[in-house]
Amino acid sequence: MYFIKRHRRLRSSAAIRNLIRETTVTPNDFLVPLFVVEGKNKKEEIPSMPNYFRYSLDHLKKEVKELWNMGLKAVLVFVKVPDHLKDNQGKEALNPNGLMQRAVKTIKETVPEMLVMTDVAMDPYSIYGHDGVVKNGKIQNNESVKILAEMACSHAEAGVDMIAPSDMMDGRIFKMRQQLDQSGFQDTGIMSYSAKYSSAFYGPFRDALDSAPTAAENIPTNKDTYQMDAANRLEAIRETISDIEEGADIVMVKPGLPYLDIVREIKNNVQVPVAVYQVSGEYAMIKAAAEKGWLDHDAVMMEQITAIKRAGADFIASYFAKDVVQLLF
Ligand code: PBG
Numbered sequence: 001m002y003f004i005k006r007h008r009r010l011r012s013s014a015a016i017r018n019l020i021r022e023t024t025v026t027p028n029d030f031l032v033p034l035f036v037v038e039g040k041n042k043k044e045e046i047p048s049m050p051n052y053f054r055y056s057l058d059h060l061k062k063e064v065k066e067l068w069n070m071g072l073k074a075v076l077v078f079v080k081v082p083d084h085l086k087d088n089q090g091k092e093a094l095n096p097n098g099l100m101q102r103a104v105k106t107i108k109e110t111v112p113e114m115l116v117m118t119d120v121a122m123d124p125y126s127i128y129g130h131d132g133v134v135k136n137g138k139i140q141n142n143e144s145v146k147i148l149a150e151m152a153c154s155h156a157e158a159g160v161d162m163i164a165p166s167d168m169m170d171g172r173i174f175k176m177r178q179q180l181d182q183s184g185f186q187d188t189g190i191m192s193y194s195a196k197y198s199s200a201f202y203g204p205f206r207d208a209l210d211s212a213p214t215a216a217e218n219i220p221t222n223k224d225t226y227q228m229d230a231a232n233r234l235e236a237i238r239e240t241i242s243d244i245e246e247g248a249d250i251v252m253v254k255p256g257l258p259y260l261d262i263v264r265e266i267k268n269n270v271q272v273p274v275a276v277y278q279v280s281g282e283y284a285m286i287k288a289a290a291e292k293g294w295l296d297h298d299a300v301m302m303e304q305i306t307a308i309k310r311a312g313a314d315f316i317a318s319y320f321a322k323d324v325v326q327l328l329f
Contacts, residue, residue: 023306023310025328029309030074030318032067032072032074032076032317033078033317033319034064034103035080035208036057036080037056038056038099040058043055046207049205049283051287052319057106060107067321071325071329073113073115074114075114075116076164077117078209079209088126088128089147093122093125093151096157096158100155100158101155104158105158115162117191118163121148121165122151128213129206130220131166134219141170144172148176152165153179157185162190163189164191167193168226168227169226173242174246177247189250192250192251194239194252195228195239195251196228196252197227197228198223198224198230202280205279205281237266237269250272250274253277255277255281256304256313257282260311263308264311268312273314274312278304278305278316286300302324302327305320
């Protein structure tokens with residue numbers, strides 16, 4: 001005998017829906033990106049990222065205390081580098097007293113248990129806005145990797161728990177792991193931006209840090225020679241597996257929502273934690289549509305965060321972290 005399948009039984013009340021829900025969101029699911037600027041008493045709103053701010057170090061202290069008290073226990077730090085400190089070699093990135101190094105120390109002094117990750121990349125320090133040294137119109141791989149490995153050690157020296165290289169040069173994870181170990185930082189972890197696509201969704205972030213590739217003669221104005229082609233899937237697996245072989249503790253897919261097929265594919269292919277970066281453009285789209293009254297901000301935010309977790313994210317780097325926690329808890 002054949003019974004009609006009554007799928008709606010399991011949807012018939014909030015109580016049963018809550019009971020059988022497969023994906024839940026908690027404060028432990030978030031890595032909070034933080035933008036830091038030089039100066040005092042600065043809390044500057046980023047125009048293309050409404051209600052998201054760049055903080056000077058004094059404000060940063062208040063912010064990390066607030067995050068910790070909300071149950072948000074992991075941060076990913078980015079710095080806005082003053083123009084006069086930018087060059088082609090990212091020299092300022094290695095300054096032991098640079099803004100990034102001071103930011104890490106400030107956070108660790110304020111909330112010692114906070115998990116601190118730092119973006120390891122040259123673009124905020126580069127006059128050309130690229131993630132590597134530029135020569136004859138090309139982004140140099142090996143020369144950049146050397147600098148990036150030194151940057152990793154400099155952040156480790158400042159006290160970071162994990163470095164997060166976002167540059168997409170070949171061989172960087174191997175070189176960073178090797179140099180960290182040789183310098184006594186064997187406990188410093190690596191979260192690699194492994195499947196990082198060359199995406200137009202990074203626009204608002206580049207506004208926040210003033211780090212967009214510059215339109216100069218013979219300099220590429222996009223990152224297509226190192227970040228991945230949005231059309232490719234197998235390449236994401238190759239990139240991710242080689243980062244794990246080279247020593248990555250955590251791998252990442254970026255952006256989030258338009259790449260959930262990649263998230264699931266990676267999750268099914270690797271045995272290390274998989275992070276997802278819901279990037280600035282994803283944030284900006286929701287904020288803009290909500291401002292116009294075209295979308296329900298909170299509902300769309302929760303739907304997207306849930307979808308990213310459902311796709312296989314172990315945690316999410318998201319500008320919505322505080323909004324979500326305020327809404328739910
Ligand atoms: C820099 C970096 C970028 C992002 C994180 N690290 C931008 C880029 O690659 O141009 C993007 C984050 C976001 O858009 O939220 N290497």
